[in-house]
Amino acid sequence: MVKVKVEFLGGLDVIVGKERIHKVEVTRDDGNAVNVGDLIDYIVAKMIKEKNDVEVFIDNGSIRPGILTLINDTDWELEGEKEYELDDGDVVSFTSTLHGG
Amino acid sequence: MFVAPSDPTNKVKNLKLSQLCELCHSRKAIIKRPKNLQKICKLCFFHVFETEIHNTIVDNKLFYRGEKVAVGASGGKDSTVLACILKLLNERYDYGIELVLLSIDEGIVGYRDHSLATVKRNQQQYNLPLEIFSYQELYNWTMDEIVEVAGIRNSCTYCGVFRRQALDRGAAKLGIKHVVTGHNADDMAETVLMNILRGDVARLEKSTAIMTTSKGSPIKRSKPFKYSYQKEIVLYAHYKKLDYFSTECSYAPEAFRGTARELMKNLEAIRPSCIIDIIYSGEGLVLKPKKPKRQTVVTKNSSKKMKEGNNTTSAKKTEFVDGNRCEKCGYLSSNKICKACMLLEGLENSRAKISIENDTSADGAAKTLRTLENLTF
Numbered sequence: 001m002v003k004v005k006v007e008f009l010g011g012l013d014v015i016v017g018k019e020r021i022h023k024v025e026v027t028r029d030d031g032n033a034v035n036v037g038d039l040i041d042y043i044v045a046k047m048i049k050e051k052n053d054v055e056v057f058i059d060n061g062s063i064r065p066g067i068l069t070l071i072n073d074t075d076w077e078l079e080g081e082k083e084y085e086l087d088d089g090d091v092v093s094f095t096s097t098l099h100g101g
Numbered sequence: 102m103f104v105a106p107s108d109p110t111n112k113v114k115n116l117k118l119s120q121l122c123e124l125c126h127s128r129k130a131i132i133k134r135p136k137n138l139q140k141i142c143k144l145c146f147f148h149v150f151e152t153e154i155h156n157t158i159v160d161n162k163l164f165y166r167g168e169k170v171a172v173g174a175s176g177g178k179d180s181t182v183l184a185c186i187l188k189l190l191n192e193r194y195d196y197g198i199e200l201v202l203l204s205i206d207e208g209i210v211g212y213r214d215h216s217l218a219t220v221k222r223n224q225q226q227y228n229l230p231l232e233i234f235s236y237q238e239l240y241n242w243t244m245d246e247i248v249e250v251a252g253i254r255n256s257c258t259y260c261g262v263f264r265r266q267a268l269d270r271g272a273a274k275l276g277i278k279h280v281v282t283g284h285n286a287d288d289m290a291e292t293v294l295m296n297i298l299r300g301d302v303a304r305l306e307k308s309t310a311i312m313t314t315s316k317g318s319p320i321k322r323s324k325p326f327k328y329s330y331q332k333e334i335v336l337y338a339h340y341k342k343l344d345y346f347s348t349e350c351s352y353a354p355e356a357f358r359g360t361a362r363e364l365m366k367n368l369e370a371i372r373p374s375c376i377i378d379i380i381y382s383g384e385g386l387v388l389k390p391k392k393p394k395r396q397t398v399v400t401k402n403s404s405k406k407m408k409e410g411n412n413t414t415s416a417k418k419t420e421f422v423d424g425n426r427c428e429k430c431g432y433l434s435s436n437k438i439c440k441a442c443m444l445l446e447g448l449e450n451s452r453a454k455i456s457i458e459n460d461t462s463a464d465g466a467a468k469t470l471r472t473l474e475n476l477t478f
Contacts, residue, residue, distance in 0.1 A: 007106055007107065009106055009339070009347075010178070010335060010347045011347035011348050011349065014348075020104045020106075021104060021107060065363075065366040065367055065369065065370040066362075066363075066366040068332060068335055068336065068339075070339070072109035072111055072113075073108075073109050073131055073143070073340070074129070074130075074131040074132070075131060075132045075133055077133055078120070078130060078131070078132075078133060078140060087111055089110055089111050090109070090111055091107050091108075091109045091110075091111075093106055093107075093339075095335055095339060096347065097178075097331050097332055097335045098362065
């Protein structure tokens, strides 16, 4: 089990009860280390209130293009994306870049 | 209230050489630049991002010393970062310009009022003067009222025409001749793509200009973020913990633009440089000069007419003359009456019909709509 902070920024908070910052505990049944892929599954299953909102967040099985994913402020592309193994206290943020300026 | 993103507390263990910044080689790289795929650290990112905008400003001679410049401020990410960066660069490189935040209140309850609250906080945060002009005072219509009359489908058309003029008029009232907007590279690529898809070649040629001026207008417009990626603007705002507003407008976004945007985002995911590439392509496109009217293709139908009287076709179309003025409001217009006045005339006619029955102006159509949406059976 890991305890991490998940943030929904740039307007994405609307899909998770309009709260920007969430503290969550994620576990895996097989006892392996929890990775970002597991966290995303957790968000889809437990945190997104309306089923219709899932497609705002997910596209083609991964994070929708146009949403910026940071792990401890580092672009997740540099951290192995879904494979990154989470530690207690990690901060994962999702920021929508799509809203008007 | 603004909730800043949290700072990570976990320290990086076992930093590998390949994870270091490609510029300073001493700190951990945190982003991969979409422009050139370079991996760089936070401090180097601030430095290159700011310097590139400075170079854009200098290379294109956007400002002159002593110039008064209005930043079109919506409270969104682009204009917030623009205001922040221009203030910073003005101090760092001593441009000697005077910055003012200029906001337009379209009158969309539940949306614009909230974003204007953000602009008001920005005014404090950056210590810049702020001026707000509303559709209500300029046109005697709020967007909420317009949508009630004209329907939600046309909302972007009205809003776009009115905002363009409102920014000009606002600037003119303040004695400012230069308005900068936060349009970024993604916006511009999107516009180029849309103009290609629509066959709007006249707009296509203009759409990549960093600065636009009209002969008759004293107000010029420029886009210092022309070469800045949306992704980097959002990252900059994130790392600097800038307070910006990020809710989609209550009225549906333009469907065509939305689709073009999605296409661009999907392309960017595969080839990040395509945004800058499409701007480059747009810059390279030059329209071939128009053929004189007489030589236009003569179709079977029209050839008969041509024989009967050869003057009928030529006189009809009005040429675009830069610097004409609207007969009603005096604003720049290629036609006798400007587009805003034409739209307003249409609106006035329909207002007369419905004004008696429903008066929801206090709450606004956006609120009414949301109340309707929330109703369940």
